[in-house]
Every structure is written in C-alpha cells, then in structure tokens.
Amino acid sequence: MLLKTIIFSVLFIIIVVLWKKRWLLYHSWKIPGSFAVPLMGSAFLLSATKDNFFDLIYRxxxxxxxxxxxxxxxQLYIVTTRPTDVxxxxxxxxxxxPFYDNLGGVxxxxxxTLKVSxxxxxxxxxxxxxxxxxxNSxxxxxxxxxxxxxxxxxxxxGNEQSDLVSVIWEKTLDSAIATLTNVKPDAIKERRRAITAAxxxxxxxxxxxxNFWLLIDFIWKLSKLHEEYKAACQIGHAIAENIITEEHKSSESLKFSGDxxxxxxxxxxxxKLNQTKQITRKEILEEMSLMLIASSETTALTVNIVLTILGIYPDIQEKVFEELVSVLPxxxxxxxxxDISRLDYLKRVVKETMRLVPIIPFILRYTDEDIKCGSYVFPAGSNFFVPIIVLHRDSDVWPEPEKFDPDRFLYDKITKREHCSYIPFSFGSRNCxxxxxxMMSVKVMLATILRSFKVQTVGLKSWKDIxxxxxxxxKPKNIRLLFEKRAF
Structure with a gap:
C-alpha cells in the first residue's frame, strides 16, 4: 500500500509539473535539438571537462x-545563431x-546577476x-x-614567458584599484591572493x-567543493572590504592635505550614495568585487591573446609597429x-582578436514572455544560450571566418553587417x-609593450593551435612567448 501511494504521488507530481509547463513543452517540440532523457535532460552532453568543453561546443x-x-x-535552453534573433x-x-544563480557568493x-528591477x-x-x-582621466x-x-x-x-596572464593581471588589478578608487594599490597587501581567489x-x-548533480542545491551544500567555494568568496569579499576601508582613510587624508x-x-x-541610503554597503561590496575582477582579468586575457596572435603573424605585428612609430616616433x-585614438590599425587588430576569441564566449538570458523569432515561438520560461563564438565565426557573415584579417573592421565593412554579428561586450541596455x-586599457598596454618589444610565439603556427x-x-593553456627588445 505504501509503495502504491509513493508511486501515485510521484506520478501526480510529474503530471502537475508537465501541465504547468504545457505551453513551454508545446513550443519546444517544434524546435530541433539534442536528445533529452527524463530528469537529466541533455545535461549528459555537457559532462565534458573545462579542458575540452570549448572543443565540444566548437565541434x-x-x-x-x-x-x-x-x-x-x-530548464529549456534555446540556441540561436541568427543575428536578428540575438x-x-x-x-x-x-x-x-537562473544558471548565474549558481555563482552565489562573491x-x-x-x-x-541582479534581477532586472x-x-x-x-x-x-x-x-x-x-x-x-x-x-579620460x-x-x-x-x-x-x-x-x-x-x-x-x-x-x-630572453626568458620564455609561459604564464604572462598572471603578470599582466597583477598590473591590471593595480590599475583597476587606482582608477576605481582613491586608494593607492600598495595599501592593499593581498592583491595576489585576490587573483588566486578569483x-x-x-x-x-x-x-x-x-557535474550536473552538483546543480542540485542540497547536494552542492554537502560537497567539499562548496566549502572551498565559500572560502574563496570570503577572501574576495575581505579584499574588497579592505579596499573600502582604505577608501575612507584615503578620503580623510586627501581632505586634510587639501588634495x-x-x-x-x-x-x-x-x-556617497550609501550615505543617502540609495545603495547598501553589502551591495557596494558585491559591485566592487565584480568590477575588480571584470576590469582586470578580461584586460589581462585580451592583452595576452593579442600578443600571441601578433607573435604568430609577424607581418601584422610589423604593421602595428609601423603605425606606432608614425604616431609615437x-x-x-x-x-x-x-595618440591612442589615432592607432586605428591596432584597434582593428584588437577587434579581430576579440572576434576570433571572445573572452566571454556565451551569454545566457531568460524570458518570462513569448518571443517570436522567424517561424519559431520561443516560449515564456525559456533560457537563451547566445553563442558569441558561433556568431563571430559564421561563414554567412564573415568570409573565410578562420582567417585573421583586421581589415574586416574597416568602417565601410562594419556598416554592412548586422548589429549582433559582433558582440564581444554583449548588446543592448544590459551590455558590458x-x-x-x-578598450582604452588594452590599447594603452599593447601600444606601450609593442613599441618596446618584438614578440614571438613559441611552438604555435596558427591561432587554431591554441x-x-x-x-x-x-583561457589559453599552451601559450609561450618570447620578447626581443626593439632598437630605436
């Protein structure tokens, strides 16, 4: 009798869930897609490791x-590669x-991740x-x-650099602290620890x-990884809190000195907004943590990848250098x-690098209302998986998409493309x-480095070898760079 009751209860719950999702299921059946099994869905297809997940997506x-x-x-995820849909x-x-809810913590x-309102x-x-x-300041x-x-x-x-991202990241983190606050970076003693925690x-x-079972909250909270995650988040918050404390000290010091x-x-x-209760201290802590990570790590990764690309294609690197010499003799x-605004070819090189290798390769959104795109209705309750990497390499938009060609970003070519065929910083009001x-940070650092050094990439013949x-x-795994001082 107990077994029958359990079976009946489970079936009843399944029927109720299916009934509530009937509109979602109806329209999802009309969209082609991956094989799914009950409860798990298509999650088994995502069981690749962080090392080969990108390859799985690209294939x-x-x-x-x-x-x-x-x-x-x-959870239904809809993928579209049509720029008009995107x-x-x-x-x-x-x-x-809701995927981003799993970030939690820091x-x-x-x-x-905030709700729209x-x-x-x-x-x-x-x-x-x-x-x-x-x-500009x-x-x-x-x-x-x-x-x-x-x-x-x-x-x-003369020394081979196999982990240049970490070195650049230290400089861009200092730069972020110095631009976003009144704090001197040296006052924050655990900056390297912040990078490790991030x-x-x-x-x-x-x-x-x-590991899709870890997406179940109660399993996640019982796992060892959850404890490690909490500890890393606490480090991140402690460093952001330290910066806020130092900001108060710096402001008082500047008032006293008249600076x-x-x-x-x-x-x-x-x-200042916190004083009028427009934003809480906790919210400031979260926003500060995000801004430090986002402004420093993305810049470090972009600079490293551009240098790698230029090491692979020395003829393009020489064109960049010639432009630099003409502007900065x-x-x-x-x-x-x-000067930076006049470095048009360097800007095109950066943009073409971000086309081939967008640092954030995917965007995830959610809709609580039906969206009609072409012949499909994307139903309320759907998640959207926007594959930036696919849009940027679509042969229907980009001729010879795997060729590195900065001239794709000449003005007359840009104006002929649809808006969302190129979105390294997302699009719309919720963009980056x-x-x-x-862009300013990346261009200044590249201009400063490439005036002084010729860069060589060790062991890679094409960007596709990365x-x-x-x-x-x-994040690249196998980049090794050599720098040779330029003669002036």
Missing amino acids: NLDSWKPVTKFWVGS EKILTNCLTKS IKDSLL IWKKHRKMINPSFKSTIL FHDVFVKYSREMVKFLYDAE TKIEEIFIQRFH IIRSEHFLPHLL TIEKDPTLE IGLRYA QWEYLIML
Whole structure:
C-alpha cells in the first residue's frame, strides 16, 4: 500500500509539473535539438571537462545553426545563431538565466546577476562613474602600469614567458584599484591572493556546471567543493572590504592635505550614495568585487591573446609597429589620449582578436514572455544560450571566418553587417558597462609593450593551435612567448 501511494504521488507530481509547463513543452517540440532523457535532460552532453568543453561546443557549431535547443534538467535552453534573433533577445530579455544563480557568493548582488528591477537602479547609479570625462582621466594610470609591465619584460628579456596572464593581471588589478578608487594599490597587501581567489571561484563554478548533480542545491551544500567555494568568496569579499576601508582613510587624508578627492569615481561615488541610503554597503561590496575582477582579468586575457596572435603573424605585428612609430616616433614619449585614438590599425587588430576569441564566449538570458523569432515561438520560461563564438565565426557573415584579417573592421565593412554579428561586450541596455574602459586599457598596454618589444610565439603556427579551457572566460593553456627588445 505504501509503495502504491509513493508511486501515485510521484506520478501526480510529474503530471502537475508537465501541465504547468504545457505551453513551454508545446513550443519546444517544434524546435530541433539534442536528445533529452527524463530528469537529466541533455545535461549528459555537457559532462565534458573545462579542458575540452570549448572543443565540444566548437565541434557542434554547424549543427547549432540556425536554431536548436537542449535541456538541463527541467530548464529549456534555446540556441540561436541568427543575428536578428540575438538582437531581439538581448534587447527585450534583460533577465539573466537562473544558471548565474549558481555563482552565489562573491558577486551575487552585482550588475552581472541582479534581477532586472534592481539592476536598472544599480546601472543608473553606476553609469556616471563611466562617463567620458572620467574615463579620460584614467589614461595616465593605464600608462603608468603599462610602463611597469614593460619594465618586467626588460628584466625578463630572453626568458620564455609561459604564464604572462598572471603578470599582466597583477598590473591590471593595480590599475583597476587606482582608477576605481582613491586608494593607492600598495595599501592593499593581498592583491595576489585576490587573483588566486578569483581563479578558484571560476574553477569551482565550472566544475559544478560540468557535474550536473552538483546543480542540485542540497547536494552542492554537502560537497567539499562548496566549502572551498565559500572560502574563496570570503577572501574576495575581505579584499574588497579592505579596499573600502582604505577608501575612507584615503578620503580623510586627501581632505586634510587639501588634495583633490575623485568623488565621481566608482567607489567614492557609491559610498556617497550609501550615505543617502540609495545603495547598501553589502551591495557596494558585491559591485566592487565584480568590477575588480571584470576590469582586470578580461584586460589581462585580451592583452595576452593579442600578443600571441601578433607573435604568430609577424607581418601584422610589423604593421602595428609601423603605425606606432608614425604616431609615437620616440620611445621616451608616453602615448596621449589623442595618440591612442589615432592607432586605428591596432584597434582593428584588437577587434579581430576579440572576434576570433571572445573572452566571454556565451551569454545566457531568460524570458518570462513569448518571443517570436522567424517561424519559431520561443516560449515564456525559456533560457537563451547566445553563442558569441558561433556568431563571430559564421561563414554567412564573415568570409573565410578562420582567417585573421583586421581589415574586416574597416568602417565601410562594419556598416554592412548586422548589429549582433559582433558582440564581444554583449548588446543592448544590459551590455558590458566597462566596454570603453576595457578598450582604452588594452590599447594603452599593447601600444606601450609593442613599441618596446618584438614578440614571438613559441611552438604555435596558427591561432587554431591554441588550446583553451573554459572558466567562465576563455583561457589559453599552451601559450609561450618570447620578447626581443626593439632598437630605436
């Protein structure tokens, strides 16, 4: 009798769930996609490790075009590679996928993951910290830490660099602290620990993603990984808290000395809003943690990959150098804002690198209303998996998509492409707030390094020889670089 009751109860629950999802199921049946099994869905297809997940996704590019679906448990994910669909989704569906809820911890209440109503409030508050006049004031800071990067390379000349990302990341983290706050980076003693903690958070998050049973919350909380994740998040928060404490000290010191307090910059601006209770201290802590990671790690990865690409293609590197010499004829002259704006070919090289290798290769969104795209209805309750990497290598948009060609970004060619055929910083109102910050930082560091050094890539004949692991961001595994001092 007990067994019958259990079976009946389970069947009843299944029927109720299916009935509630009837509209979702009805439209999902009309969308082609991966084989799914009860409860698990298509999750077994995602069981690849972080080392080969990117390869698994890339192998499925053609089968994903133009629209497909897969299930992770009871969650429907729709994949579309049509730029018009992507534009509609990213414009109208501002809610992030529940997938991001698994991040928890260090950036749970930040711009990355917030519910739309709170995100709009935070974005409106943070936007003034990224207006042009403030961004332009960051230029000298970017130059300073780029110079420090060059000094490191001078000292290491002739030595093969197999982990340059870590070195660049230290400089970009210092740069982030110096631009987003009034704090001197040297006042924060555990900056390297912050980088280690951020990497650990990413590794465990992706490990959880690839072991679908860990997505079940009570199993996750019983796991050893959960404890490690919490510990890494606590380190991240402690360092952000330290920066906030130092910000208060710095502001008081600047008041006493009569020096300028940069009250409009990111952290002091938010602390001022905290005084009028427009944002809580906890929310500031989360936003500060996100901004430090996002502004420093993405820049470090992008610089490293551009240098690698230029080492593989020396003819393109020479064109970059010729442009640099024409704009900056002497090595002693630091690049000004005007100089950086004139480096058009370097800008095209950076953009083409981000086309082939977008640091954030996927975007996930959620819709609570039906979205009609072409002949399909994407039903309310769906998640959208927007594969930036696929859009950027679509042969229907990009002739010879695997060829590295900076001239794809000449103005007359850009204007002929649809908006969402190229979205390294996402698209729409919920795009990356640090787009211009990132481009300025990357261009200043590359210009400073490439004026001083010729870079060679060891053991790689093509960008396709680079091996990748996916840790929220794409990270190279087998890059080795040599730097040779330029003669002036």
